[in-house]
Amino acid sequence: MKIQSVKGTRDFYPPQMAVRNFIIDGWKAASKRCGFVEYDGPIFEYLQMYQIKSGQEIVEQLFNFQDRGGRLLAIRPEITPTLARMVNQQINTLPRPVKWFSVPRLCRAERPQKGRLREFFQWNIDIIGADDVLADAEIVYCSLDYLRSAGLTEKDVVARISSRRLLAALLKNIGIAEDRLDVLYPILDKKSKVPAEAFEEMLQKEVSSGQIIRTIQQLMEVHLVDAIPSIVNLNNEAQAALDEVARVFAYLDRMGVRDFCRFDMGIVRGLAYYTGMVFEIHEVAGELRAICGGGRYDNLLSDFGGPKITATGMGMGDCVLEILLRQKGLLKDDTLDVQTLDYFVVCADAELFDKAVSVAAVLRRKGFSCDFSYKPVALGKQLKQADALKAAQCVIVGQELKESNQLVIKDMKSGEQKLVNADAFLT
Amino acid sequence: MKIQSVKGTRDFYPPQMAVRNFIIDGWKAASKRCGFVEYDGPIFEYLQMYQIKSGQEIVEQLFNFQDRGGRLLAIRPEITPTLARMVNQQINTLPRPVKWFSVPRLCRAERPQKGRLREFFQWNIDIIGADDVLADAEIVYCSLDYLRSAGLTEKDVVARISSRRLLAALLKNIGIAEDRLDVLYPILDKKSKVPAEAFEEMLQKEVSSGQIIRTIQQLMEVHLVDAIPSIVNLNNEAQAALDEVARVFAYLDRMGVRDFCRFDMGIVRGLAYYTGMVFEIHEVAGELRAICGGGRYDNLLSDFGGPKITATGMGMGDCVLEILLRQKGLLKDDTLDVQTLDYFVVCADAELFDKAVSVAAVLRRKGFSCDFSYKPVALGKQLKQADALKAAQCVIVGQELKESNQLVIKDMKSGEQKLVNADAFLT
Numbered sequence: 001m002k003i004q005s006v007k008g009t010r011d012f013y014p015p016q017m018a019v020r021n022f023i024i025d026g027w028k029a030a031s032k033r034c035g036f037v038e039y040d041g042p043i044f045e046y047l048q049m050y051q052i053k054s055g056q057e058i059v060e061q062l063f064n065f066q067d068r069g070g071r072l073l074a075i076r077p078e079i080t081p082t083l084a085r086m087v088n089q090q091i092n093t094l095p096r097p098v099k100w101f102s103v104p105r106l107c108r109a110e111r112p113q114k115g116r117l118r119e120f121f122q123w124n125i126d127i128i129g130a131d132d133v134l135a136d137a138e139i140v141y142c143s144l145d146y147l148r149s150a151g152l153t154e155k156d157v158v159a160r161i162s163s164r165r166l167l168a169a170l171l172k173n174i175g176i177a178e179d180r181l182d183v184l185y186p187i188l189d190k191k192s193k194v195p196a197e198a199f200e201e202m203l204q205k206e207v208s209s210g211q212i213i214r215t216i217q218q219l220m221e222v223h224l225v226d227a228i229p230s231i232v233n234l235n236n237e238a239q240a241a242l243d244e245v246a247r248v249f250a251y252l253d254r255m256g257v258r259d260f261c262r263f264d265m266g267i268v269r270g271l272a273y274y275t276g277m278v279f280e281i282h283e284v285a286g287e288l289r290a291i292c293g294g295g296r297y298d299n300l301l302s303d304f305g306g307p308k309i310t311a312t313g314m315g316m317g318d319c320v321l322e323i324l325l326r327q328k329g330l331l332k333d334d335t336l337d338v339q340t341l342d343y344f345v346v347c348a349d350a351e352l353f354d355k356a357v358s359v360a361a362v363l364r365r366k367g368f369s370c371d372f373s374y375k376p377v378a379l380g381k382q383l384k385q386a387d388a389l390k391a392a393q394c395v396i397v398g399q400e401l402k403e404s405n406q407l408v409i410k411d412m413k414s415g416e417q418k419l420v421n422a423d424a425f426l427t
Numbered sequence: 428m429k430i431q432s433v434k435g436t437r438d439f440y441p442p443q444m445a446v447r448n449f450i451i452d453g454w455k456a457a458s459k460r461c462g463f464v465e466y467d468g469p470i471f472e473y474l475q476m477y478q479i480k481s482g483q484e485i486v487e488q489l490f491n492f493q494d495r496g497g498r499l500l501a502i503r504p505e506i507t508p509t510l511a512r513m514v515n516q517q518i519n520t521l522p523r524p525v526k527w528f529s530v531p532r533l534c535r536a537e538r539p540q541k542g543r544l545r546e547f548f549q550w551n552i553d554i555i556g557a558d559d560v561l562a563d564a565e566i567v568y569c570s571l572d573y574l575r576s577a578g579l580t581e582k583d584v585v586a587r588i589s590s591r592r593l594l595a596a597l598l599k600n601i602g603i604a605e606d607r608l609d610v611l612y613p614i615l616d617k618k619s620k621v622p623a624e625a626f627e628e629m630l631q632k633e634v635s636s637g638q639i640i641r642t643i644q645q646l647m648e649v650h651l652v653d654a655i656p657s658i659v660n661l662n663n664e665a666q667a668a669l670d671e672v673a674r675v676f677a678y679l680d681r682m683g684v685r686d687f688c689r690f691d692m693g694i695v696r697g698l699a700y701y702t703g704m705v706f707e708i709h710e711v712a713g714e715l716r717a718i719c720g721g722g723r724y725d726n727l728l729s730d731f732g733g734p735k736i737t738a739t740g741m742g743m744g745d746c747v748l749e750i751l752l753r754q755k756g757l758l759k760d761d762t763l764d765v766q767t768l769d770y771f772v773v774c775a776d777a778e779l780f781d782k783a784v785s786v787a788a789v790l791r792r793k794g795f796s797c798d799f800s801y802k803p804v805a806l807g808k809q810l811k812q813a814d815a816l817k818a819a820q821c822v823i824v825g826q827e828l829k830e831s832n833q834l835v836i837k838d839m840k841s842g843e844q845k846l847v848n849a850d851a852f853l854t
Contacts, residue, residue, distance in 0.1 A: 371462030
């Protein structure tokens with residue numbers, strides 16, 4: 001019976017696995033450089049956990065199921081709820097700030113699109129228990145640190161940064177009631193994703209004053225912190241929020257990544273739960289979805305039954321990133337080593353086959369990666385196999401062993417051969 | 428709202444994550460030493476794929492669900508069906524033998540027990556397209572290579588090896604009909620897991636002749652290849668199978684792991700699909716479940732709609748292994764580094780806080796792992812934090828920077844301090 005894979009999932013054959021490892025190794029290295037430590041949770045959790053942060057509508061995007069005990073469970077679509085649960089469980093013993101990273105496998109029951117699959121990997125970094133915007137700057141820095149280490153420059157990617165706190169203050173400043181904010185965020189977040197007319201139409205449904213709508217439209221276009229006071233007459237709350245944004249940029253300057261960063265009031269993020277700095281990193285040309293996004297969400301732990309402790313974090317999926325790295329020539333299948341070997345043992349004399357088997361075992365015991373042909377096929381065929389497996393050197397077990405207890409070591413790059421004493425080489 | 432994790436799953440806090448990485452890194456290293464290359468598949472597949480190899484009863488042990496298109500899916504309980512599907516899809520282009528490894532996350536909807544959880548990790552190695560028992564010996568060797576690298580000796584673990592081909596030949600030899608074999612295998616596999624009377628009762632239900640039952644019981648106790656001819660008068664088929672087993676042991680001898688290995692007719696493996704060598708590695712004392720198991724299953728690819736190409740492989744879970752490594756003192760929480768840092772930047776003068784932030788960024792840019800306190804707290808508190816994060820060195824940004832453009836480098840092990848020129852150190 002022939003069976004296919006499920007659409008929206010990926011098979012990681014060795015070349016694709018090498019790409020996945022290349023990306024994940026880069027994420028892990030950047031996390032460790034910036035002082036984050038790795039954690040992970042289960043692949044499934046109670047379904048209701050995902051409704052706390054994202055509401056009832058998330059259920060449609062989940063692969064959910066019942067276990068035999070009738071428990072409603074779901075494959076994780078994100079790891080943040082797990083993070084909140086885990087940190088809450090140990091909040092009294094964990095040293096703060098908690099700086100954790102993870103590279104979870106996640107699933108969403110969506111229709112697959114370019115850069116958005118039903119199963120993917122996502123790098124997450126979070127700082128819990130650090131109130132100052134310095135922690136927000138650290139999150140942006142670490143995201144950029146990885147992208148820079150992958151070879152991307154400020155000509156390739158831009159971190160668009162705004163503040164939910166600032167946006168809330170400005171909206172209230174111009175007359176939006178506090179309890180209307182959560183309705184507006186998902187609409188404002190759509191601004192760059194829908195045509196201008198559609199955006200205006202959505203706004204008109206929620207905001208009755210044409211003047212306020214025009215002011216909102218103006219605000220959404222702002223790319224300079226200094227331009228805001230000319231649009232809105234700032235109250236103290238808005239001024240404090242604006243000063244905070246300025247401090248984020250000052251830190252990013254100290255950290256040497258200011259050139260990657262741009263203030264952009266158009267960055268809103270859909271979810272209600274952000275409370276401070278928000279950001280997304282995009283390809284400069286802007287043709288791809290966001291490479292990553294995140295921000296401050298100070299109510300996360302308390303939403304999950306924990307104490308009021310602040311948090312800020314970021315998530316970066318592997319799908320858009322891989323497309324981008326390929327477009328920029330920073331990831332090519334033929335430059336990644338799918339497999340390498342220190343040694344390939346070649347048997348040049350069928351009588352010595354058993355000896356070749358033990359030579360390979362001894363080299364492995366010494367810690368080298370080593371392989372050999374399972375059949376004493378022709379010498380040329382074995383050397384070809386060694387080449388295909390990218391062996392650095394071949395150890396040829398042949399008549400030299402019988403005659404003078406010697407092995408031939410062939411360097412596969414230079415083609416040079418040398419004779420070595422078998423006992424010395426294998427000890 | 429307070430939510431718990433689902434029973435039978437694990438939270439990997441940083442210390443547990445370090446253990447998981449320690450185990451998985453060891454598996455990966457052994458795989459690479461032996462010339463295996465990594466692959467992976469999706470976390471869920473079509474439900475029916477798991478019924479092909481394991482029958483209808485497997486469905487009860489699966490977490491299964493429907494997607495919105497009504498497709499019946501399941502979280503993978505093993506990766507072998509995925510392996511078969513993937514290899515079949517590329518069978519005409521993959522160079523043979525295919526030597527692949529994977530460390531999949533797997534789930535089983537079982538009642539959690541000691542060493543058996545509902546979510547776990549399993550090391551898999553498989554060789555496809557190598558007919559000779561040398562490939563079987565390689566599988567056993569690689570399994571032992573990992574266990575030996577983890578510090579286990581032949582006093583700790585034993586590889587119990589038998590042959591399904593030999594067992595089949597012997598059973599037919601003593602009068603069991605070929606079509607009765609698949610019924611007997613799961614019963615024979617129970618021998619060491621149930622009391623002797625229960626085992627005999629199970630046999631009596633399937634085998635009418637008391638004489639044959641006694642012979643089967645005798646065979647199950649055999650630990651020497653040479654002892655078999657005294658129990659059964661071997662026909663050609665059985666003799667050939669016996670010779671093959673002897674060759675497996677001869678190879679394991681050449682590979683230097685013979686002392687770990689024991690012939691044991693009691694090793695049957697429950698699944699019908701094994702066709703040749705079968706083995707399990709157990710703790711010598713025998714109190715734990717098998718550490719790993721595997722064998723030859725030459726019909727795997729054809730069962731999944733592919734060609735008749737031979738295969739042999741092994742699976743090792745992380746749960747029993749972790750218990751064993753802890754029992755033997757080879758895995759202790761306090762010997763694993765949960766986190767280390769190259770540098771911790773200490774700010775000894777609040778005026779220089781911004782400078783400390785940029786020093787940390789520069790060190791990270793140079794590739795070092797580096798962290799710092801997000802608040803300019805007291806010097807002693809910062810040094811304590813550096814210690815907790817296992818920083819190798821501290822960089823103290825203080826008055827020396829103002830006075831003479833120097834930084835203090837403090838070695839955290841020896842306590843020694845030295846002054847360095849800031850520009851030279853940060854370039």
